[in-house]
Amino acid sequence: MTVADTAALVADAAGETPRRHPVAGPAPLRRRGGLAKYLGLTPFALYVLLFLAIPTVLAVGTGFFSEDGSFTFANILGIFEPAVLATFGSSFWVSAVTAVAGALVGALVCYAMLGTKASGALRTIVDSATSVLAQFGGVMLAFAFIAAIGGQGLITLWLIDTVGVNIHENGVWLYQVPGLLPVYFYFQVPLMIITFLPALEGLKSQWAEANATLGGTRWTYWTRIAGPVLAPSFIGSLLLLFANAFSSYATAAALISQGSQIVPLQIRSALISETVLGRENMAGALALGMIVVMVVVMWGYSVLAARTSRWQR
Amino acid sequence: MSRASKLAGPVRLGLAPGNVTRWIILGVVAIVFAIPLLSLLEFSLRDGFTGDYTVIHWTGLFDPENARPYRQLFQAIGNSFVLAAVAVGIVLVVLLPTMLLVHMSFPKLRRVLEFICIIPITVPAIVLVVGLAPVYSVVVRIFGSGTWTLAFAYGILVLPYAYRAIQSNLDGVPVVTLSEAARSLGASWPVVVWRVLLPNLRRGVLAAAFITVAVVLGEFTLASLLNRRNLQTAILQVSQSDPWVAAILALLALAFAFVLLLVIGRLGTVGNRSTS
Amino acid sequence: MTDTQALRTAAWPTEPAASLGITPATVELDAVVKQYGAHRALDGISLQLEPGEFVALLGPSGCGKTTALRALAGLEAVDGGSIRIDGDDVSGLPTNKRDIGMVFQAYSLFPHMTVLENVEFGLRMRKVAAAERRERAQEALDLVGLGERGERFAHQLSGGQQQRVALARALVTRPRVLLLDEPLSALDAKVRVQLREQIRRIQTDLGITTLFVTHDQEEALAVADRVAVMREGRIEQIGTPEELYVTPATPFVADFVGLSNRIPGVLTAGTIAAAGATFALLGDAQPDGPVLAYVRPEDVVLDVAPKGKGLAATVVASSFLGSLRRTTVRLDDGVLVAVQHEVAVQPNPGDAVRIGFRGNPVSAVPAP
Numbered sequence: 021m022t023v024a025d026t027a028a029l030v031a032d033a034a035g036e037t038p039r040r041h042p043v044a045g046p047a048p049l050r051r052r053g054g055l056a057k058y059l060g061l062t063p064f065a066l067y068v069l070l071f072l073a074i075p076t077v078l079a080v081g082t083g084f085f086s087e088d089g090s091f092t093f094a095n096i097l098g099i100f101e102p103a104v105l106a107t108f109g110s111s112f113w114v115s116a117v118t119a120v121a122g123a124l125v126g127a128l129v130c131y132a133m134l135g136t137k138a139s140g141a142l143r144t145i146v147d148s149a150t151s152v153l154a155q156f157g158g159v160m161l162a163f164a165f166i167a168a169i170g171g172q173g174l175i176t177l178w179l180i181d182t183v184g185v186n187i188h189e190n191g192v193w194l195y196q197v198p199g200l201l202p203v204y205f206y207f208q209v210p211l212m213i214i215t216f217l218p219a220l221e222g223l224k225s226q227w228a229e230a231n232a233t234l235g236g237t238r239w240t241y242w243t244r245i246a247g248p249v250l251a252p253s254f255i256g257s258l259l260l261l262f263a264n265a266f267s268s269y270a271t272a273a274a275l276i277s278q279g280s281q282i283v284p285l286q287i288r289s290a291l292i293s294e295t296v297l298g299r300e301n302m303a304g305a306l307a308l309g310m311i312v313v314m315v316v317v318m319w320g321y322s323v324l325a326a327r328t329s330r331w332q333r
Numbered sequence: 334m335s336r337a338s339k340l341a342g343p344v345r346l347g348l349a350p351g352n353v354t355r356w357i358i359l360g361v362v363a364i365v366f367a368i369p370l371l372s373l374l375e376f377s378l379r380d381g382f383t384g385d386y387t388v389i390h391w392t393g394l395f396d397p398e399n400a401r402p403y404r405q406l407f408q409a410i411g412n413s414f415v416l417a418a419v420a421v422g423i424v425l426v427v428l429l430p431t432m433l434l435v436h437m438s439f440p441k442l443r444r445v446l447e448f449i450c451i452i453p454i455t456v457p458a459i460v461l462v463v464g465l466a467p468v469y470s471v472v473v474r475i476f477g478s479g480t481w482t483l484a485f486a487y488g489i490l491v492l493p494y495a496y497r498a499i500q501s502n503l504d505g506v507p508v509v510t511l512s513e514a515a516r517s518l519g520a521s522w523p524v525v526v527w528r529v530l531l532p533n534l535r536r537g538v539l540a541a542a543f544i545t546v547a548v549v550l551g552e553f554t555l556a557s558l559l560n561r562r563n564l565q566t567a568i569l570q571v572s573q574s575d576p577w578v579a580a581i582l583a584l585l586a587l588a589f590a591f592v593l594l595l596v597i598g599r600l601g602t603v604g605n606r607s608t609s
Numbered sequence: 610m611t612d613t614q615a616l617r618t619a620a621w622p623t624e625p626a627a628s629l630g631i632t633p634a635t636v637e638l639d640a641v642v643k644q645y646g647a648h649r650a651l652d653g654i655s656l657q658l659e660p661g662e663f664v665a666l667l668g669p670s671g672c673g674k675t676t677a678l679r680a681l682a683g684l685e686a687v688d689g690g691s692i693r694i695d696g697d698d699v700s701g702l703p704t705n706k707r708d709i710g711m712v713f714q715a716y717s718l719f720p721h722m723t724v725l726e727n728v729e730f731g732l733r734m735r736k737v738a739a740a741e742r743r744e745r746a747q748e749a750l751d752l753v754g755l756g757e758r759g760e761r762f763a764h765q766l767s768g769g770q771q772q773r774v775a776l777a778r779a780l781v782t783r784p785r786v787l788l789l790d791e792p793l794s795a796l797d798a799k800v801r802v803q804l805r806e807q808i809r810r811i812q813t814d815l816g817i818t819t820l821f822v823t824h825d826q827e828e829a830l831a832v833a834d835r836v837a838v839m840r841e842g843r844i845e846q847i848g849t850p851e852e853l854y855v856t857p858a859t860p861f862v863a864d865f866v867g868l869s870n871r872i873p874g875v876l877t878a879g880t881i882a883a884a885g886a887t888f889a890l891l892g893d894a895q896p897d898g899p900v901l902a903y904v905r906p907e908d909v910v911l912d913v914a915p916k917g918k919g920l921a922a923t924v925v926a927s928s929f930l931g932s933l934r935r936t937t938v939r940l941d942d943g944v945l946v947a948v949q950h951e952v953a954v955q956p957n958p959g960d961a962v963r964i965g966f967r968g969n970p971v972s973a974v975p976a977p
Contacts, residue, residue: 057438064431067423068449071489075464076456082463125362132358135349142359148598152591153366158553159565160583161369163572167580168372172382175368206369209362226717228346229684230775232704233711234782235734238347244730246347248721267457270553274569284459291463291558307460314455330764331720341686345703 080311082304095305104286104302108309110197111282115265118204123258125205126212130220133213138221150210157207158270165203165275170194197281203271208261215260219253219328249331256324263317267310283310370587377580390577406578409567412480416563417549419484421542424495427488429538432499433530436508450496453489458554461486469559480561487555491548495541498597502537506530543593550586633660633818634695634785636681642689643676643842650676652842653690658786661816663809664847665833667826669865673842674822678788681820683707694786705734710779710817711788715795717775718763724750724774725759731782749777752811769800776808780815787812787819793828805832826866830854838862858892860974863903870909870946871901873976881973884940885920889970900973906935906949910965913954919963922946924956938964 086092098104129146136142156164169175171192179185193199223246231241269284280286283306290303343349350358380387394403435442453461465486476482508530515525531538553565564586572579636658643651650673658664666674679685681692683704692700699707710731718727728746737745750756753773763771772792779787789808793801809832812819823829829836830850837847838861846858857863874883876897881888883902912919922938925945929952936948936956948964956962 060434061431061439061442064427067427067485067488070468071465071485072449072452072456072461072492075461075468075486076452078464078467079456079460079462080464128358129362132350132355135343144598148591148595149366151594151598152587155547155551155590155594156587158551159569160551160587163568163576163579163583164369164373167376168369174372174375206366209366223348224716225343225346225348226713226715227719228343228348229682229704230711230713230717230719230778231730232346232684233682233707233709233788234731234778235705236730237705238345240734241347245719245721249719263454267459269457269459270557270565273553273557287459287463288558291466303463307463310460311456314457314460318455341683341704346684 076311079304079307082301083306083308084304085301087301095301096308098302099305099309104306107280107283107286111266111284114197114200114204114282115262118201118208118265119258119261121201121205122208122212122261123216123254126209126257127216127220127254129209129213130217133217134220146213150213152210154207154210154214157268159274161203161206162271162274165199165206166194169202195275195277197276199275200272200282203275204265204268207271208265211264212257212261215257216253219250219257222328223249252324252331253328256321256328259317259321259324263314263321266313266317370584373580373584377577377584379577390581394578394581403578405562406567406571406582409562410564410582412562413550413564415481416484416487417546419481420487420491420549421545423484423488424491424541424545425538428492428495429499429534429541432496432503433508433526436503437512447496447500450492453492458490458552459558461489462555462558465555465559480556480563483555483559483561483563484549486559487545487549487552490552490555491541491545494544494548498540498544499534499537502534502540506533540597543597547590547593550590631780631783631815631817632785633816635660635693636786636818636820637693638677638681638690639693640690641677641680641687641692643673643680643685644688649842651680651687654839654842654844655690656837656844656847658818658820660818663812663819663821663832663834665821665823665829665836666839667823667829667836667865668839669824671841672839674824674839675790676842677839678790678820678822681786682709682711682788708782708784709786709788710782710784712772712775712779712790712792714791715768715771718771718778720763722762723759724755724761724763724766727763727774728778728781731778735782745781746777749781750774752780753777753807767800768796769804772796772804773807776811780811780817785818787817789819789821791822791824794823794825801828808832830866836866838865840865856891856970857903857972860901860903860972863972868906868947869903870906872904872944872946874900874902874973876900876973881971884944884946884964884966886966886968888966888968891970891972895973895975899976901976902971902973904946904966904971905969906947908967908969909946909948910967911936911938911948911950911954911956912963912965913956913960914963917963919965922962922964924958924960924962926958927956938962940964 083095084091084093086094099108133143133146165173167173169187171188171194176187179187188194227245227249228241231245236244267284269288272282272285273288276285280289287303287306287310290306344351349355377390378386378388380389432446435446469482469486472482472485511529511533512525515529520529550564552563553569555561556563556566557569564582568579568582568586571582636656638654638656640653640655641651642649642653652673654673654677656664656677666677668674676685680687683699683702687700691698694707694709718724719730722730725743725746728749729742732742732745747756747759750759753776755770755773755777758766758770758774763774766774775792792808793805796804805828821829821833830853833850835847836850836853838845838853840861846853846862853862853866857866863869872883874881874888876890876895876899878897879890879894881890881900881902883900883904888902888904910919920940922940925937925939927934927936932952934950934952934954936950938946938948940946946964
């Protein structure tokens with residue numbers, strides 16, 4: 021849920037001009053001189069400082085200090101130990117797999133929605149359903165999947181009864197890293213639909229018509245025109261999905277009660293047990309690692325979003 | 334002459350899928366996505382580990398006789414609503430005035446404000462919580478250890494969504510012109526804000542409020558790792574002793590969020606129709 | 610206006626234009642019907658284009674002109690009638706096999722391709738080799754005056770430049786028919802005038818059969834060999850611009866093409882008595898009775914001399930339009946008449962003047 025519904029927001033920041041009232045270009049209304057007029061901004065500034073800036077700095081900074089308060093790179097280097105690297109690896113592959121799967125299925129659903137009326141019933145239902153399901157993460161979703169494909173799940177039992185196949189034959193994998201895959205997939209697809217549908221709708225009908233009048237076929241339309249035009253948006257959405265899965269904690273925490281198989285769970289261990297490989301400031305180092313990954317991915321997303329909005333002006 | 338109808342139109346041009354394709358895709362996806370929800374419902378109706386079904390879990394939840402064992406649960410739910418209210422308060426009292434101020438008096442700072450409101454996406458809750466623990470030890474010293482103080486951090490989490498909801502409304506309203514007109518007619522600044530600007534920003538403010546509630550009700554990470562009790566941590570905890578109630582709560586929370594988001598969607602379309 | 614008049618009065622070329630190798634085709638729409646539910650967008654319209662001819666489809670929004678063009682292009686299916694290009698029935702052919710060139714109103718350039726790649730696209734679809742593709746595309750760009758901009762992208766060009774690229778792209782494949790769907794409507798006024806003349810010049814050079822849809826009557830009159838005025842899915846009148854202007858067949862055409870005064874009068878045996886003058890009736894015979902006569906402002910004469918000849922009137926308002934003036938006067942019986950006259954005469958509101966009529970035949974409609 022952490023990254024849901026952010027497409028337009030980041031695109032706005034990336035340079036697309038939002039619709040604004042033509043006369044809203046504001047001139048400063050107060051001519052009080054000097055710093056006095058900035059007074060009105062202090063509550064917000066203070067609030068952000070206290071609850072965003074300082075925690076972020078602390079989160080990142082504690083990684084550079086050891087328990088006795090001395091500056092050290094030991095925690096940062098600790099990231100490169102095989103156990104921790106494996107955790108990052110798990111996080112990467114879970115995020116990547118669910119991002120790709122979610123992107124493909126989401127794009128397919130968006131394709132199926134092409135040509136429907138913007139104010140029609142189908143669209144409204146899909147809009148509401150996707151906004152709810154994209155937020156439907158964490159504990160509630162974990163339970164839903166336990167109820168569906170857990171040891172006593174509805175589908176598990178139904179499969180045993182009808183086809184005689186026990187999906188948990190070799191142990192219940194739902195409560196381990198592979199179990200994250202279908203669960204993450206469940207909120208990745210709605211997020212993809214939310215972020216990618218506007219791009220598909222931005223395809224101008226004149227392009228398809230021009231393609232036809234110039235002798236092209238449906239194939240040439242999708243491979244030479246729609247495909248390339250949608251590519252930045254598709255990859256951007258893919259990155260967004262990756263970031264979403266990578267930063268997800270609640271779902272994994274609900275399914276995997278113990279252990280640190282992925283980075284957010286590793287942070288949990290570091291915070292709660294305080295003895296991860298004997299370095300309790302590991303949480304800070306891990307946080308730094310996560311932020312680096314997130315910054316890179318979100319920067320890539322904003323670049324692609326800017327490109328998309330430029331073409332679909 | 335409708336043999337020609339297959340040779341023209343959106344399907345032929347590649348603009349839209351054929352009806353059959355469309356409904357197969359949507360149908361399959363809808364079924365797959367309904368399964369976990371239906372399973373949750375089915376589970377909540379199960380009678381223990383027998384094969385029967387019963388509504389006893391549902392009725393039990395609302396039976397006043399069962400209030401005692403569920404007391405902590407209801408307390409946690411109450412906490413969540415208090416947190417939601419305080420978070421909405423922060424949005425209305427801190428974010429909204431700042432956005433208005435920046436929009437009217439500090440246009441150059443708009444980009445800065447936007448950037449600040451995007452940061453919480455790049456710094457997810459699991460990272461933020463690492464640095465919040467020391468901050469909260471100070472907060473507890475000043476405000477006590479009630480759960481409601483968690484709302485301070487929640488206000489940060491919802492910044493991206495609340496900002497966008499209010500800003501898209503703000504962009505469509507001629508704030509400067511309206512306030513200048515009101516001032517020229519003799520209104521003081523409080524009157525301008527209260528009687529002229531806010532009524533026009535109702536849509537965005539409501540949307541921001543509802544999104545905030547939805548986010549707060551679904552929040553788990555901060556509550557869990559800062560050792561507070563809210564709806565989600567309560568669901569997790571109760572699931573160990575009474576998984577059926579956990580399932581019911583999950584369904585109810587989901588339904589509530591659905592209603593909220595439906596209303597937000599409606600607010601959006603109502604506004605769009607009138608501005609064209 | 611003289612340029613386009615000269616272009617128009619010359620016979621259109623019957624030799625195929627060698628430079629782009631276009632063989633112009635005949636186009637025939639025969640009783641074409643298009644139905645959207647209960648609404649008949651095209652009500653059995655028939656139209657014929659000679660090879661190399663430039664025909665404009667003119668009409669208000671919703672009259673079906675764009676539907677007719679799109680039916681010809683194959684972008685809309687028809688429910689009745691037939692469409693023939695060079696004698697071949699194309700109703701069964703999808704758009705991409707009809708060998709047409711089409712310019713849309715806006716947004717039709719592919720945004721991810723350079724201008725040159727856009728223009729090459731049709732050639733690529735026809736599997737033309739790369740070197741020849743590039744050469745022909747460059748030629749087409751030179752033709753529209755954008756030879757230097759091949760490496761630009763659509764969003765880097767102005768609206769007028771984009772439409773010129775769209776034109777080059779449509780022409781480079783040497784189609785037998787060129788279709789233009791309100792190509793100038795989204796452009797600024799000045800660009801519109803320049804571009805329409807350029808389009809007309811290119812069309813004449815190449816001799817390609819062209820159908821041009823517009824709602825702007827000045828535009829249609831300025832560029833077309835013939836103009837078809839459409840209303841509610843039917844063609845009201847088709848003829849040269851002069852025919853439409855001077856001898857409108859119906860009141861709708863008289864109203865839509867150019868300005869008209871509607872002056873109440875009485876029709877008796879083919880002659881209308883209105884505002885103290887007599888006019889011959891234009892068009893089909895009508896039953897006698899009270900009518901409204903359509904008189905052009907330039908057919909009304911204004912006399913500001915104190916003891917002038919003609920009907921008494923009072924000036925209501927006068928507008929300076931650059932090369933002429935248009936003055937509205939009120940007759941004694943309250944009827945308002947617009948008069949077009951030279952700039953030197955400058956009436957003021959309230960002046961007492963006199964008006965007369967040149968007496969050309971006028972069309973009329975029964976008075977409501």
